[in-house]
Amino acid sequence: MSLRALGNKLFGSGSNITMGEASARVQELINEHATIVFSKSYCPYCSNTKKTLKQLNADAFVIELDQDSDGSALQDALEDISGQRTVPNIYINKKHIGGNSDLQKLDKAGELEQLLRNAGSLKL
Numbered sequence: 001m002s003l004r005a006l007g008n009k010l011f012g013s014g015s016n017i018t019m020g021e022a023s024a025r026v027q028e029l030i031n032e033h034a035t036i037v038f039s040k041s042y043c044p045y046c047s048n049t050k051k052t053l054k055q056l057n058a059d060a061f062v063i064e065l066d067q068d069s070d071g072s073a074l075q076d077a078l079e080d081i082s083g084q085r086t087v088p089n090i091y092i093n094k095k096h097i098g099g100n101s102d103l104q105k106l107d108k109a110g111e112l113e114q115l116l117r118n119a120g121s122l123k124l
């Protein structure tokens, strides 16, 4: 567990859910959505990721952590689960893709579209 997650556990993060509940919710979201972006509404890297997915006509579920009352706990859980604290934090087909730079790399390499297609996330 990260120091921040430990601090939040000991002193509270403003959220009413436990770390276990936050982890379960993150895992549930990853399992339920073929493509999911854990995002923050003001984050430029997140905007870039959302724009790329939109241009590809991908059906992606986006959760804005800054607009979720449990967002801070979910971010702690994400760090535990994926080893990544920053947003965007992207999963395709339950596989951790990484952040925006990782997604853009896949796109430039021509691999993103196939990943999305395999996940059933392409509308066309």
Ligand SMILES: N[C@@H](CCC(=O)N[C@@H](CS)C(=O)NCC(=O)O)C(=O)O
Binding pocket: 040, 042, 043, 044, 045, 046, 085, 086, 087, 088, 098, 099, 100, 101, 102
């Ligand atoms: N290299 C990362 C950069 C992502 C990044 O720095 N995101 C900022 C928000 S714009 C972040 O997560 N900061 C920490 C936080 O919001 O808790 C990427 O390409 O995704």
